[in-house]
Amino acid sequence: MNASIAPVVPPRIERPLERLAEVLVDYSTRVRRDDVVVLAAPSLAGPLVREVYEAILRAGAHPLPRLGLDGLGEALLGRGSEEQLAWVNPVRKWELERADVYMSILADWNTKSLSAIEPERQAIVARAQDELRARFLERAAAGEVRWVLTAFPTHAAAQDAEMSLEEYGDFVYRAALLDHERPADRWRELGERLKRVADFLSARKELRIVADGTDLRLRTEGRTWVPSDGHENFPDGEVFTGPIETSLEGTIAFTYPAVFQRREVEDVRLRFEGGEVVEASARRGQDFLEEMIGMDDGARRAGEFAFGLNEGISIFTRNTLFDEKIGGTAHLALGQSYPETGGKNRSALHWDMICDLRAGSEVYADGELVYRDGSFLESALG
Amino acid sequence: MAELVVGYSLELGEGEILRIDGSDTAAPLVVAVHDAALAAGAHVYTNVSLEGLAELLVRRGSEEQLTYVSPMQWEEIELIDAMVTIWSEINTRSFSLADPGRHGRYIAARRGLSNRFWDRIGAGEARWCGTLYPTHGHAQDAEMSLADYEDFVYAACHVRHGEDPVAHWRGVSAELGARAEALADVSELRIVGPDTDLVLGVAGRTWIAADGKINLPDGEVFTSPIEEATAGDIRFTFPAIFNGHEVEDVRLRFEGGRVVAAEASRGGDYLRALLELDDEASLLGEVAFGLNYEIDRFTRNILFDEKIGGTIHVALGAGFPEAGGKNRSGLHWDLICDLRSDGEVYADGELIWRAGKFLAPVEPVAGAAGVRG
Numbered sequence: 136m137n138a139s140i141a142p143v144v145p146p147r148i149e150r151p152l153e154r155l156a157e158v159l160v161d162y163s164t165r166v167r168r169d170d171v172v173v174l175a176a177p178s179l180a181g182p183l184v185r186e187v188y189e190a191i192l193r194a195g196a197h198p199l200p201r202l203g204l205d206g207l208g209e210a211l212l213g214r215g216s217e218e219q220l221a222w223v224n225p226v227r228k229w230e231l232e233r234a235d236v237y238m239s240i241l242a243d244w245n246t247k248s249l250s251a252i253e254p255e256r257q258a259i260v261a262r263a264q265d266e267l268r269a270r271f272l273e274r275a276a277a278g279e280v281r282w283v284l285t286a287f288p289t290h291a292a293a294q295d296a297e298m299s300l301e302e303y304g305d306f307v308y309r310a311a312l313l314d315h316e317r318p319a320d321r322w323r324e325l326g327e328r329l330k331r332v333a334d335f336l337s338a339r340k341e342l343r344i345v346a347d348g349t350d351l352r353l354r355t356e357g358r359t360w361v362p363s364d365g366h367e368n369f370p371d372g373e374v375f376t377g378p379i380e381t382s383l384e385g386t387i388a389f390t391y392p393a394v395f396q397r398r399e400v401e402d403v404r405l406r407f408e409g410g411e412v413v414e415a416s417a418r419r420g421q422d423f424l425e426e427m428i429g430m431d432d433g434a435r436r437a438g439e440f441a442f443g444l445n446e447g448i449s450i451f452t453r454n455t456l457f458d459e460k461i462g463g464t465a466h467l468a469l470g471q472s473y474p475e476t477g478g479k480n481r482s483a484l485h486w487d488m489i490c491d492l493r494a495g496s497e498v499y500a501d502g503e504l505v506y507r508d509g510s511f512l513e514s515a516l517g
Numbered sequence: 518m519a520e521l522v523v524g525y526s527l528e529l530g531e532g533e534i535l536r537i538d539g540s541d542t543a544a545p546l547v548v549a550v551h552d553a554a555l556a557a558g559a560h561v562y563t564n565v566s567l568e569g570l571a572e573l574l575v576r577r578g579s580e581e582q583l584t585y586v587s588p589m590q591w592e593e594i595e596l597i598d599a600m601v602t603i604w605s606e607i608n609t610r611s612f613s614l615a616d617p618g619r620h621g622r623y624i625a626a627r628r629g630l631s632n633r634f635w636d637r638i639g640a641g642e643a644r645w646c647g648t649l650y651p652t653h654g655h656a657q658d659a660e661m662s663l664a665d666y667e668d669f670v671y672a673a674c675h676v677r678h679g680e681d682p683v684a685h686w687r688g689v690s691a692e693l694g695a696r697a698e699a700l701a702d703v704s705e706l707r708i709v710g711p712d713t714d715l716v717l718g719v720a721g722r723t724w725i726a727a728d729g730k731i732n733l734p735d736g737e738v739f740t741s742p743i744e745e746a747t748a749g750d751i752r753f754t755f756p757a758i759f760n761g762h763e764v765e766d767v768r769l770r771f772e773g774g775r776v777v778a779a780e781a782s783r784g785g786d787y788l789r790a791l792l793e794l795d796d797e798a799s800l801l802g803e804v805a806f807g808l809n810y811e812i813d814r815f816t817r818n819i820l821f822d823e824k825i826g827g828t829i830h831v832a833l834g835a836g837f838p839e840a841g842g843k844n845r846s847g848l849h850w851d852l853i854c855d856l857r858s859d860g861e862v863y864a865d866g867e868l869i870w871r872a873g874k875f876l877a878p879v880e881p882v883a884g885a886a887g888v889r890g
Contacts, residue, residue: 171587178541181567188570192577197585202541202565206548214555218532222560225596229589 377478463509741842827873
């Protein structure tokens with residue numbers, strides 16, 4: 136036995152930001168010559184922005200960086216007048232209307248910097264921006280704009296994930312499958328698997344989800360299940376649909392804290408009748424929960440139901456982009472649905488809430504057991 | 518500083534749209550101006566660049582990418598009521614090795630946008646203010662520590678602790694306005710100093726007070742001289758800087774308004790190349806008195822250098838239409854002459870300025886400020 140003690144660390148991922156930039160530009164958004172590419176990011180994501188900017192140039196397209204700075208958002212939300220909060224900048228409107236590609240990079244200095252903002256002030260902004268967002272999703276569904284949302288690892292996100300920055304970086308890059316020579320090929324493989332699940336579910340009419348505190352029925356007949364394989368979110372790995380708006384019946388208990396606009400609501404339980412939330416409780420953050428689901432009519436209905444299928448993400452890190460893809464989870468979003476699923480719900484809200492199904496769960500499709508303890512049954516998928 | 522920009526320089530009103538241009542390096546000032554604009558009831562947004570991206574584009578972009586201006590940028594120029602530009606370079610020489618042709622085309626492609634905005638400013642439809650956030654790069658050019666440079670910048674802007682910057686700049690505005698009025702009747706200026714004896718015609722031209730509206734810091738009165746009247750010699754004691762190139766100890770001889778001899782101890786070739794840029798690059802577009810006495814040294818940044826109290830500067834190339842200037846050129850190159858220790862200026866034969874100061878005081882007049890183009 137050797138006397139020296141070697142630390143146990145996973146091997147380093149080579150050139151992660153360069154690889155990430157390449158996948159985002161070449162695979163996720165397929166940037167082409169002469170495309171106008173809006174690149175929205177906080178300045179904190181500078182190292183990734185530079186790599187992406189260069190990759191966009193290599194593709195022959197026109198990058199338009201839109202950089203945020205620490206404190207600007209809090210200032211508006213905290214001190215803006217009602218007119219200022221509700222102002223829609225025409226420049227942002229033009230960007231959303233004309234961009235061929237829209238890339239957003241998340242990177243927080245502090246994920247809790249909006250904690251003191253009154254929820255109704257956030258709701259004013261959300262309502263004012265709603266028309267823009269709806270129009271953008273319409274363009275995306277029509278194939279007029281390709282978009283992607285990704286994350287740059289920061290100390291704040293690492294802190295939420297309860298890790299060091301280096302460990303968190305590894306987590307992000309592995310979730311993005313960057314620990315492979317050709318990440319885009321791995322995403323195509325994962326896409327095949329997701330498509331198989333999506334095709335299977337699209338042929339079913341009704342789902343019943345049973346887990347601790349959860350027994351929920353929903354209908355998806357005529358709706359499309361979409362395999363989400365790294366084109367709009369990155370990393371990715373889920374299949375999602377927009378359930379029939381009036382069909383949800385029963386209760387669902389979300390095992391993970393529900394995070395929206397960087398606020399956490401713990402232990403959310405919802406009871407649906409005729410598709411509407413008729414009871415909503417939380418152990419912490421009840422006021423915020425009620426404020427958000429009271430935002431508009433559509434906020435009480437589900438706009439999305441999905442299964443997380445990225446086996447590279449196994450732990451909760453308080454960041455929806457990653458959490459909703461944890462392999463072995465399901466999530467439901469209150470509010471706005473994605474038009475490409477056939478979902479018709481309209482709302483300024485889109486709040487993903489996640490349920491861990493790995494420790495004891497069953498999902499039935501048209502009465503047949505198809506999923507147990509976090510995995511689809513191979514026998515059911517056929 | 519932010520309150521001075523928003524409240525005094527731009528006089529931003531409720532519901533007006535302000536765009537803040539700056540880089541991530543200037544984040545503290547960008548955020549402060551954003552705050553002040555919110556407090557003023559304006560709709561404010563930022564146009565933040567990331568250090569290094571422009572260099573990347575100039576170095577690696579294709580010709581189309583280099584010269585691409587989005588139609589959205591044109592619409593944006595029509596939309597905004599006010600713009601503030603915050604300069605804050607991390608490295609003031611990051612384009613030194615860039616291909617001059619590519620860099621030139623990058624700049625030229627975007628010049629139309631700023632020209633259009635200047636037209637709107639001229640028509641009274643929009644306002645602009647340019648200022649600076651201190652960085653190591655600028656401090657290094659000034660041969661100072663960052664802490665010393667910050668003191669220098671904030672003193673020049675009169676925003677140090679305990680000062681009332683708005684009251685100060687209102688006072689400057691009144692005084693410079695009076696100075697501009699006093700110069701209005703002058704037909705001929707003669708500048709005399711070491712190796713310098715230059716005559717300029719200014720009859721019928723308008724002197725304009727630069728009083729902190731368009732630049733912060735500010736502090737000069739300027740006009741565009743009669744193009745063909747300049748005659749004699751001038752020697753510029755400070756290095757003359759253009760696009761990051763330094764030319765040292767420039768000496769020019771004028772005849773009939775035009776440079777007929779040009780020499781420099783360093784950078785002479787660059788000097789002569791600029792003079793030949795176009796037909797009117799060898800005529801003067803500006804003559805001005807620097808009157809900000811908090812700025813007492815050369816720092817290789819024209820925002821400050823041209824306002825050094827006790828200096829005179831002339832610019833080769835484009836003149837200011839609002840001053841009556843007729844010179845059109847792609848060049849506008851300010852060259853600064855230190856007259857603080859040994860200089861005299863005569864107005865129609867009368868000595869009006871000696872050793873860096875006007876001899877006769879003026880009675881300040883309120884609201885006499887002009888516009889700087």
